[in-house]
Amino acid sequence: MNVHAEWTSFGEGFTGYLARPEGSGGESLPAVVVLQEIWGVDPHIQDVTRRFAALGYVAFAPDLYAKDGQRPEPLAAERVEETKRFLDSLPPAAWGNPDARQQALDALPAEQGARIGGTLGAIFSGDRKALALPAIAAAAWLRSEEGVAAPKVAAVGFCLGGMLSAQLACRDPQLAGAIVFYGAAPEEAQIPGIACPVLGIYGELDKRLTEPVPAFAEAMRSQGKSFDYVIYDDAPHAFFNDTRASYRAEAAQDAFRRAAEFLQRQLGA
Template sequence: MSSHVSDKPDTDFDSLLPPLTLDRRGFLVTSLAGGFAVAAGAVQAQTAIQTPTQGLVAGEVKIPVRDGDLPAYRAAPEGKRNAPVVLVIQEIFGVHEYIKDVCRRLAHLGYYAVAPEMFARQGDPSQIKDIPTLQREIVSKVSDEQVMADLDAVVAWAGQQGGDAKRLGITGFCWGGRITWLYAAHNPNLKAGVAWYGRLVGDTDPLHPAHPVDVAARLHAPVLGLYGGQDAGIPVTSINTMKDALGKGSPAAQASSFLLYKDAPHAFHADYRPSYRKAEAEAGWQRMQEWFAKSLR
């Protein structure tokens, strides 16, 4: 697969970008970190999955956005053009080895997978030692407006690089699960989303004016929610509230669905952490494949 820009997609993605107000200080993070994020805790080496790059074009790329170049990880089938594009949205820990590996897994399934570092302007999440500091110093400062605009730019770039941006999917984990729901309400060209245990309700603020429950009725693409019944931070009551909102919404909203793994905790797919549950993670991954196959193949 060529890495040069060619054959721009028919859709004018730049016209979809909302007006965006950003400071011009530039990017604090210009390249991706290696290994795993410190705040995520000790890596469970015996379960952490390591997917090879054979048969793939895989590695770090720089994606032009409105105020600079956004670092990202890209993995795609080698020699294959027009593979469906899947955005992979990080946890609060940034684009570290786990997220990169998810991209490689998707690429081996035939997708053009891209994981942009959504916190690049705010700082490097990989080296912060604890979750409260990470939340306070970086995550809380990342606006939803910024994220939506960056993802639109990533989609346009992927289409220019040989991916098929008309067959567009998104999946995200934890923080990225919430973003998956929001992006499904933002981009009318999205075909499918899979949200892994993303927060659905919560308090709002100027940088985060809405949560998934607030935009549920106007989804452009159906979303599959994969959640754990033992997730202390996402109670089942919030899932039921989201289901009610989806049921009153657009056709895509009504076509959305939840799978609740009753014995699974939060982050049950994160194979490098103690929260990993192999059976539920593999079952969810299979259901994600089936969900994408319906709309992206």
């Protein structure tokens, strides 16, 4: 299915990447909020957004870093790409190790190290849950915007966006479903707020995020919530991202199939 995609503004000074089936303008379709990895609404997330639109939905990826169409300088697209290349040069274990990252930064030319260090600080620090605000605004906009007026809205997120997809499930009682690709689970105290089914998709090697999943599943079950999940053998974090060395084609293809089936159940074709 051919899709039309464009950048648009929404809510109070937010922007996002909107994709929908070609020729569906003015038609009310179910919608999917696509929530970014830490890199932002980069070419990969734009491609994923178009893939969900090709399933027959309005798909919308809010840029969680932008305000009034502009990102802070440390989160500018070219700075993020430079930082991504830097992290790709390190062993995966160093990503979450501030000392190892700093040692690698110190080996760079001073100006480059300061530039990348500033972007790392912007990406890895701060209140990430606050980024749920544009996600909530995006879901509300999809329901109410003239020319969209989605009858149902679901969310899917990756990494940072996976955590935010779960947060949206906790904080948006109208959400029809949430898909969490290797994102942190909400706190147990938030579970009573979840009013929709949740699908979790994880990689076995992503221990930090995968090991807590059975406990979250039990907490969801004990509170009468719907949570299904799959953990792919030998798959690392970000195994769905086909632009990264972490990509695992077989797991990614099966995960997309599961996500599409979940959306079919929760949103309809």
